[in-house]
Structures are given as C-alpha cells and as structure tokens.
Amino acid sequence: xxxxxxSFSLMLVYIGLAQLLHIQFGMAGIPNFGxxxxxxxxxxxxxxxxxxxxxxxxxxxxxxxxxxAAAGYVLALLVLQRSGQAVLAATLALSAIIATLIVSxxxxxxxxxxxxTIKFPFGDMDGRNIVFMVFILIVVIxxxxxxxxxxxxxxxxxxxAIRDNEELAASLGKNTASxxxxxxxxxxxxxxxxxxxxxxxxxxxxxxxxAPSLTFAVWIALVLGGKGHNLGATVGVFVTFGLFDILIExxxxxxxxxxxxxxxxxxxxxxxxxxxxxxxxxxxxxGEDKPRVRARPAQAQxxxxxx
Amino acid sequence: xxxxxxMCSGYGEMAVxxxxxxSVKDEIFAVLGANGAGKTTLLKTLxxxxxxxxxxxxxxxxxxxxxxxxxxxxxGVAYVPQEGNVFPDLSVLENLSIGGRTxxxxxxxxxxxxxxxxxxxxxxxxxxxxxxxxxxxxxxxVGRALMxxxxxxxxxxxxxxxxxxxxxxxxxxxxxxxxxxxxxxxLAEQNAVxxxxxxxxxxxxxxxxxxxxxxxxxxxxxxxxxxxxI
Numbered sequence: 001x002x003x004x005x006x007s008f009s010l011m012l013v014y015i016g017l018a019q020l021l022h023i024q025f026g027m028a029g030i031p032n033f034g035x036x037x038x039x040x041x042x043x044x045x046x047x048x049x050x051x052x053x054x055x056x057x058x059x060x061x062x063x064x065x066x067x068x069a070a071a072g073y074v075l076a077l078l079v080l081q082r083s084g085q086a087v088l089a090a091t092l093a094l095s096a097i098i099a100t101l102i103v104s105x106x107x108x109x110x111x112x113x114x115x116x117t118i119k120f121p122f123g124d125m126d127g128r129n130i131v132f133m134v135f136i137l138i139v140v141i142x143x144x145x146x147x148x149x150x151x152x153x154x155x156x157x158x159x160x161a162i163r164d165n166e167e168l169a170a171s172l173g174k175n176t177a178s179x180x181x182x183x184x185x186x187x188x189x190x191x192x193x194x195x196x197x198x199x200x201x202x203x204x205x206x207x208x209x210x211a212p213s214l215t216f217a218v219w220i221a222l223v224l225g226g227k228g229h230n231l232g233a234t235v236g237v238f239v240t241f242g243l244f245d246i247l248i249e250x251x252x253x254x255x256x257x258x259x260x261x262x263x264x265x266x267x268x269x270x271x272x273x274x275x276x277x278x279x280x281x282x283x284x285x286x287g288e289d290k291p292r293v294r295a296r297p298a299q300a301q302x303x304x305x306x307x
Numbered sequence: 308x309x310x311x312x313x314m315c316s317g318y319g320e321m322a323v324x325x326x327x328x329x330s331v332k333d334e335i336f337a338v339l340g341a342n343g344a345g346k347t348t349l350l351k352t353l354x355x356x357x358x359x360x361x362x363x364x365x366x367x368x369x370x371x372x373x374x375x376x377x378x379x380x381x382x383g384v385a386y387v388p389q390e391g392n393v394f395p396d397l398s399v400l401e402n403l404s405i406g407g408r409t410x411x412x413x414x415x416x417x418x419x420x421x422x423x424x425x426x427x428x429x430x431x432x433x434x435x436x437x438x439x440x441x442x443x444x445x446x447x448x449v450g451r452a453l454m455x456x457x458x459x460x461x462x463x464x465x466x467x468x469x470x471x472x473x474x475x476x477x478x479x480x481x482x483x484x485x486x487x488x489x490x491x492x493x494l495a496e497q498n499a500v501x502x503x504x505x506x507x508x509x510x511x512x513x514x515x516x517x518x519x520x521x522x523x524x525x526x527x528x529x530x531x532x533x534x535x536x537i
Contacts, residue, residue, distance in 0.1 A: 157401050164394045171354050171388070172406050172455070173380035228396070288396065 007246045009133040014241050016140045016194045017218045018233030020187045026227035029163030031088045037095025038188040040210040041068040042195025047115045047205045057121045061196030068192025073185035080180050099210040116204030148230045226284025308332035314362035316352040323348040323515045337506035338495040344512040346495035350461045354386035380409045383458030392448035395437025402436045406451035421450040442473040459491045466498050
C-alpha cells in the first residue's frame with residue numbers, strides 16, 4: 001500500500017512538471033530540456049535546508065523554489081533570446097551542471113552517499129503519506145486549473161502570440177523578452193516547489209535522482225498527450241508513468257524470469273507510441289486547445305477581453 | 308512625422324539600406340522596388356525591428372533610432388508584415404484584440420470600425436486565424452494594425468499573393484482609411500500600377516539605394532521603370 005501511495009504521489013509530481021512544461025513549451029515555445037535541474041534544485045535545496053539548517057519543511061520548500069526561480073531567471077537572461085536549439089542545449093547543460101555540483105559538493109549535499117532522512121510533515125499522525133499525497137494532488141489540480149485560466153487570459157494569449165511569431169508580437173507592443181523571462185523564472189520556481197515536495201517522498205536523496213531520464217519522461221508525456229492542450233500533460237503522464245510504471249510494473253502478472261525485461265519493454269513501448277503519435281497525431285493525443293470566444297455580456301457584440 | 312537622414316540599416320553587420328534620406332507626413336508614401344531592393348528592410352527599420360546602423364531616424368522630432376520595437380505602437384506606429392502576419396493559433400477576435408491596447412478609444416468602438424471595413428472578419432471572428440484564406444489573413448493583419456489607432460501605418464506588400472479582385476478591394480480600403488482617419492501610410496509594394504492610383508509620393512529603391520523620390524503627379528510609369536533598372 002505504501003508503495004502504491006508513493007507511486008501515485010510521484011505520478012502527481014510528474015503531472016505537475018509536465019503541466020509546467022506545457023506552459024513553458026506548449027504556450028510560450030521555450031524548449032526547457034533541464035526540467036530535472038530545476039526540480040533537483042528544489043529537491044536538494046529543501047533537503048539541505050531541512051536537514052542541515054533545521055528549517056521547517058514548508059519554509060524550506062518555499063526557499064528552495066526561490067533558488068530554482070532565480071536559476072531560471074539568470075538562465076533566461078543569458079539565453080532566452082537566442083535560438084531554440086541554444087535554449088535547449090543551455091537548459092540541458094544547466095541540469096548536468098547542477099547534477100555534477102550535487103555530486104562534487106559533498107560537504108553540503110552528501111555527494112554520492114546521499115542526504116537523509118527527510119520525514120513527511122504533519123507530525124506523528126497515522127497516514128501522513130496519504131495526507132501528503134492529497135496535498136500534492138491539491139497543488140497539481142491548482143496548477144492544471146491555473147494553466148487553463150492562463151491560456152484564456154491576456155497573458156496566455158500573449159504567450160501564444162510570442163510562441164507563434166515573436167517579432168510580430170513585439171511589433172504589437174509586447175515586451176517579449178521580459179515576458180518570456182518572467183514566465184520561465186516563475187515556472188522554474190514551481191518546478192522547484194514540486195522538487196521540494198518530492199523530498200519527503202524519496203526521504204533519502206541521491207544524485208541518481210537527478211538523471212536526465214526525468215526530463216525525458218516528462219517531455220515524452222507532454223508530446224504524447226499534446227503540448228498545446230491543457231490536459232495533454234495529465235493524459236500523457238497517465239499513459240506513460242501511470243500505465244507502465246504503476247499498472248504494468250506493479251500489478252501485471254509477469255513471471256519472475258521475464259520481470260527483468262520490463263523496464264526495457266517499457267522504454268520500447270514509450271518509443272513505439274511516441275513514433276506513432278509523431279507520425280499520425282503530431283499535435284498529441286488531445287491536439288491543441290481551440291481558440292475560444294467567451295460568452296460574456298461584453299462579448300455578445302464580439303468584444304473580447306483586453307489583451 | 309518620420310524622418311530618416313543618411314540612414315543605413317540591415318541584418319547584423321550587413322548593410323542592406325544605404326544612405327537613405329526622406330520624410331513622411333500625412334500622405335500615402337509608396338516604396339517601390341524589385342525583389343531584394345530593401346523595401347521590407349526599410350519598413351522593419353521604421354518599425355524598429357532592425358537596427359539603424361548609422362544616420363538618424365526621428366519620429367515627430369524625437370530620436371527613435373534606439374527605441375525598442377515594443378515601444379513603437381505606443382508612439383503611434385503600426386506595422387503589417389508581408390508574411391506571417393497573423394497568429395495562427397489565436398482566433399480572429401484574439402488577433403484583433405492583441406493589437407487593441409493602444410490609443411484612447413474603447414476596444415468595442417475600434418472593433419466596430421474594423422468589422423465595418425472588413426465584414427468578412429466579423430463572420431469569422433471565432434475561427435482560428437490559421438484557417439483563413441490569404442486575403443482574409445491580410446484583412447485581419449490590416450484590421451489588427453488599425454485596432455492600434457496608429458498615426459503611422461507601415462504596410463509591407465499587402466497585395467502579395469492576393470487575387471486581382473481582392474487587390475482592388477484592399478487598395479480601396481487603404482485609400483479610404485487614409486482619407487477617413489488622416490493616417491500617414493508607408494506602403495511598400497511591387498504592384499506599381501495599383502500603388503500609383505492611391506499614392507501621394509513615391510520612392511523607388513534598388514539594391515538598397517534610393518533612386519527616385521517624387522510626387523506622384525510628377526511621375527510616369529517610364530520614370531519608375533527606369534529607376535527599377537538602375
């Protein structure tokens with residue numbers, strides 16, 4: 001039962017990360033290949049503050065997320081106005097640097113020996129892991145809701161405009177560089193929050209958790225579900241992590257001698273589904289959110305909100 | 308009034324426009340030239356999407372040679388690029404709306420005007436802009452620029468790729484807009500015949516240099532043809 005709660009909690013964290021990537025890439029067109037780096041700063045930042053400096057867990061999460069946001073802002077300042085490939089390479093490189101620093105700065109992070117133990121919050125009450133899972137669920141639902149509201153807002157339309165044609169958006173009076181920078185920093189900070197919330201889930205932190213596979217898993221989920229659809233991230237994580245990591249790996253009656261092949265089989269299936277999606281539904285399973293005209297009194301005559 | 312003095316501009320280190328001097332005020336100012344003459348570079352420079360490499364560029368007496376592009380709509384300048392001039396994933400209304408924050412008139416009033424000028428846009432207001440035809444997309448781009456309540460409208464080859472019938476409608480709309488709103492319009496075009504019907508003054512560019520700048524009344528097609536081939 002505890003393992004199932006752990007798996008569900010982790011799946012919720014993945015949904016949150018994929019949702020934030022939907023905002024960064026699906027809405028604003030910023031290809032962040034360093035998701036694990038910003039998540040990892042939150043994870044280790046929380047761990048270090050909580051264990052070394054006795055900072056209460058939720059305050060440690062908030063402080064660590066500020067660190068992720070600051071890293072996102074500085075990186076954005078340096079590379080966001082360059083080409084997509086440059087942003088992709090820079091974000092990937094930053095996550096590799098963070099992972100290397102966590103190994104090398106062992107006086108702070110524990111290095112390869114790790115850092116622990118980070119306890120669940122809420123004192124000694126029974127079922128703290130379930131309460132914490134519900135807490136993560138609330139945060140993730142709030143993220144999905146906010147993301148939907150964002151797409152329908154002035155800022156959301158501005159992000160889509162920047163993604164589609166940054167030069168045109170600038171000529172319409174939008175400070176595209178500043179908008180992208182702040183959106184990237186805030187969403188990286190939120191990735192740090194999810195990293196911080198992952199610390200009690202893992203309880204013991206080791207550098208292996210910062211492997212790029214997390215970034216790729218989140219990307220695969222987003223592309224599968226639909227990068228431009230608000231629920232694409234959620235559906236993508238259910239299909240990948242939920243189906244393979246939870247349902248099949250945990251519950252499928254696989255004979256012991258074949259069980260060792262399951263992780264490889266999972267990667268094979270990820271790849272196969274990804275190829276099929278790219279070939280037959282390039283915009284993902286759910287496609288793209290459609291533009292909408294809202295039924296408001298002021299819009300009855302065709303007047304949208306201020307943009 | 309836009310005024311350029313000995314202005315050079317281009318992409319990175321490469322100068323495309325060389326030593327251009329002109330001023331524009333309360334008129335339709337046509338910029339003609341063959342492909343590669345520098346028309347788009349000129350309009351992008353006026354919209355501040357390309358840097359002024361040397362020389363001066365002023366708007367109503369203020370130096371705008373280092374002004375960022377996003378400040379130009381606030382200064383009354385609207386730009387309609389030749390290609391990629393709509394946001395395909397936004398609806399027609401969202402496209403119009405995104406350009407409507409400048410000026411002091413209400414958005415509803417401005418929308419009514421745009422819909423009166425281009426009724427087709429009202430019919431398609433909830434449709435994704437990416438699904439519009441070329442002509443409708445051009446209407447949307449011009450409509451969105453008008454939503455900015457500009458003093459100066461920069462139009463880059465609005466007739467490119469449009470059917471002759473629609474070109475007539477578009478040029479009539481441009482002339483009407485100039486007359487009704489008293490705008491200054493800088494119109495870069497290859498369609499010299501249609502452009503001469505509505506322009507007040509004409510500049511001909513060739514290989515980034517200005518070869519002719521004259522009132523339309525003093526111009527003949529042969530003057531233009533000669534300038535094209537310098």
